[in-house]
Amino acid sequence: MTSPTVPVPAFFDGPNGPLFGIYHGRAEAPHPAGMILFLPPFAEEMNRSRRTVSRLAQTLAQHYDLGLFSLDPSGTGDSGGDLADASWPAWIEDGLAAVAAIAAQGIPLAGVMGLRIGAALALEIAARVPVPRVVLWQPVLRGEVLLTQLVRQKIASTLGQSGQGSRAPTSQDLHAQLRAGTPLEVGGYILPPALAADLALVASEPLLEATAAPIDWIETGSAPPPASLTALSARYPSRVTLHHLPSPAIWMIEETPPVDDLVRDLGQLWARVS
Amino acid sequence: MTAATTTSVDTLRLLITDALALGPRGAALTVQSPLLGAVPELDSLAVAILVTAIEEHFGIVFDDADLTEETFATLGSLVQRIDAYRQP
Numbered sequence: 061m062t063s064p065t066v067p068v069p070a071f072f073d074g075p076n077g078p079l080f081g082i083y084h085g086r087a088e089a090p091h092p093a094g095m096i097l098f099l100p101p102f103a104e105e106m107n108r109s110r111r112t113v114s115r116l117a118q119t120l121a122q123h124y125d126l127g128l129f130s131l132d133p134s135g136t137g138d139s140g141g142d143l144a145d146a147s148w149p150a151w152i153e154d155g156l157a158a159v160a161a162i163a164a165q166g167i168p169l170a171g172v173m174g175l176r177i178g179a180a181l182a183l184e185i186a187a188r189v190p191v192p193r194v195v196l197w198q199p200v201l202r203g204e205v206l207l208t209q210l211v212r213q214k215i216a217s218t219l220g221q222s223g224q225g226s227r228a229p230t231s232q233d234l235h236a237q238l239r240a241g242t243p244l245e246v247g248g249y250i251l252p253p254a255l256a257a258d259l260a261l262v263a264s265e266p267l268l269e270a271t272a273a274p275i276d277w278i279e280t281g282s283a284p285p286p287a288s289l290t291a292l293s294a295r296y297p298s299r300v301t302l303h304h305l306p307s308p309a310i311w312m313i314e315e316t317p318p319v320d321d322l323v324r325d326l327g328q329l330w331a332r333v334s
Numbered sequence: 335m336t337a338a339t340t341t342s343v344d345t346l347r348l349l350i351t352d353a354l355a356l357g358p359r360g361a362a363l364t365v366q367s368p369l370l371g372a373v374p375e376l377d378s379l380a381v382a383i384l385v386t387a388i389e390e391h392f393g394i395v396f397d398d399a400d401l402t403e404e405t406f407a408t409l410g411s412l413v414q415r416i417d418a419y420r421q422p
Contacts, residue, residue, distance in 0.1 A: 213378045215401045219370060219406070220370060230399065281387065283391060312379060314375070
């Protein structure tokens with residue numbers, strides 16, 4: 061028997077302006093027994109992953125009485141602020157403000173979870189405040205990987221346009237443009253040069269050692285995780301548990317594919333008492 | 335076709351099918367199958383993420399200068415690009 065859930069939107073004051081987040085709670089008792097702070101991926105990845113994250117939130121509420129508080133960092137989603145003013149340090153502050161807001165509601169923090177670049181943000185938060193658990197979902201821990209991806213996305217968007225092969229911007233052009241302080245439009249989002257510069261410096265792997273919390277690292281590709289990854293979790297045996305959960309890249313696929321297995325597995329992961 | 339190329343076709347087909355959740359459509363891809371413009375899931379975000387997945391899987395570094403219509407025209411052209419990187 062499953063109880064219906066309701067979305068619970070929440071606006072609260074953050075250090076960089078008003079912040080918005082949403083979780084799901086049981087209809088008859090929306091205050092969950094514990095709350096997971098979720099840090100989403102960036103831009104179009106955030107957009108495409110929303111539905112699956114919502115489905116996950118509903119499952120966690122229904123079956124485990126856990127809320128999944130999905131935070132929109134400043135300048136993204138429904139939070140206040142302009143993306144043009146966003147910065148990595150500001151987003152860390154926003155995450156910490158969300159932890160405080162959850163505590164102010166008297167709801168125990170079950171942990172933090174981040175998807176893609178959100179995983180790097182989750183580690184930043186776990187490095188600064190005690191959290192019981194960290195779950196990294198297909199983590200991107202190096203910001204330059206995301207930056208490279210955004211520039212490649214821009215180049216890819218120019219392909220197939222009438223005979224412009226030789227006029228397409230080069231990768232060097234676009235990276236130089238950002239470094240020179242010119243924003244870059246990618247897939248409908250305006251990537252600010254300051255944020256791009258911040259991302260280029262994000263390298264969160266050392267933060268795996270900066271938290272006492274157990275870390276669950278989830279890889280979703282169907283191919284076995286590369287040797288570099290198994291080696292990484294071997295470097296932190298008492299901290300990082302690598303999970304291979306083959307599942308669709310829901311941050312990339314526009315049409316939300318069936319994700320029942322993934323949602324079930326993630327739910328069970330969070331329900332486990334460490 | 336060299337053995338390396340044959341391995342690349344099967345591997346790439348699986349990689350693309352998995353990444354884009356193509357199901358049976360993915361399994362049916364051949365070297366002649368057109369990709370860019372023909373597979374609707376392969377939009378610019380998917381291309382960018384797929385390139386990273388290819389890099390990680392094959393242990394190569396993709397030169398962004400090779401992000402061209404020619405490279406992504408067909409499964410075969412993408413395999414050729416990957417194999418060119420894999421050859422020392």
